Amino acid sequence: MFCSLLITVFAGMLTGGVASTLVIRDKKVQEETPSDIWAAKWRYVIDILDINGDGKLDKNEYINMMAARVGAITKSAEKEEIMRAYLQAVWDKWWKEVLNNENLVSFTANDVIKNKAEMISKFVEVHHLDIEDKWALTFFELVDENEDDALVAKEYANFLKIFHAKFSAEIFSEMDFDKSGDISRAEMVINHLLFNTGDTMKGANFYGKVI
Numbered sequence: 001m002f003c004s005l006l007i008t009v010f011a012g013m014l015t016g017g018v019a020s021t022l023v024i025r026d027k028k029v030q031e032e033t034p035s036d037i038w039a040a041k042w043r044y045v046i047d048i049l050d051i052n053g054d055g056k057l058d059k060n061e062y063i064n065m066m067a068a069r070v071g072a073i074t075k076s077a078e079k080e081e082i083m084r085a086y087l088q089a090v091w092d093k094w095w096k097e098v099l100n101n102e103n104l105v106s107f108t109a110n111d112v113i114k115n116k117a118e119m120i121s122k123f124v125e126v127h128h129l130d131i132e133d134k135w136a137l138t139f140f141e142l143v144d145e146n147e148d149d150a151l152v153a154k155e156y157a158n159f160l161k162i163f164h165a166k167f168s169a170e171i172f173s174e175m176d177f178d179k180s181g182d183i184s185r186a187e188m189v190i191n192h193l194l195f196n197t198g199d200t201m202k203g204a205n206f207y208g209k210v211i
């Protein structure tokens with residue numbers, strides 16, 4: 001009797017333990033629901049680029065204001081112009097198409113989030129991968145001050161400044177996959193691709209701390 005009571009108590013402790021482990025696991029899965037992280041990333045990036053805080057990212061904020069920050073940070077009018085022309089092309093070739101609006105003047109985080117499936121499928125189309133690479137590498141080259149094909153902390157901090165984001169050693173280490181102490185072109189491209197298409201926190205802090 002005593003023995004079976006003990007077994008019951010012990011079994012109860014065991015199942016209790018398993019149950020709470022499952023609860024923890026379920027909670028973790030819930031927190032990492034793909035749409036939540038993907039949506040959180042886009043809400044974050046649109047919010048930091050929405051300078052007047054009206055909830056919309058307009059053409060001026062996206063093109064001129066971002067280009068102006070590149071000019072100020074790199075102290076180069078030439079780089080500002082490269083950025084402006086590039087962003088104008090991305091607005092015309094990518095955002096107008098993906099949001100299906102030829103006369104696009106602004107968009108919100110919700111516009112992006114409700115087009116998630118279409119956006120992710122476009123991000124991985126072969127012809128689009130060129131645009132993807134170019135986005136990451138254009139910024140890479142603009143902030144690679146000493147042109148040695150690697151971004152050290154100070155240079156990556158300048159990249160984050162374009163997005164009004166604060167540098168941290170933690171973010172830098174997340175982007176530096178091979179822990180070499182700098183960000184290579186490949187790391188820049190992969191982190192950007194993970195930001196755009198990934199369902200996890202990998203690459204999520206590419207433009208600064210999301211969560």
Ligand SMILES: [Ca+2]
Nearest residue numbers: 050052054056
């Ligand atoms: Ca705005």
Ligand SMILES: [Ca+2]
Nearest residue numbers: 144146148150
């Ligand atoms: Ca460098």
Ligand SMILES: [Ca+2]
Nearest residue numbers: 176180182184
């Ligand atoms: Ca590295």
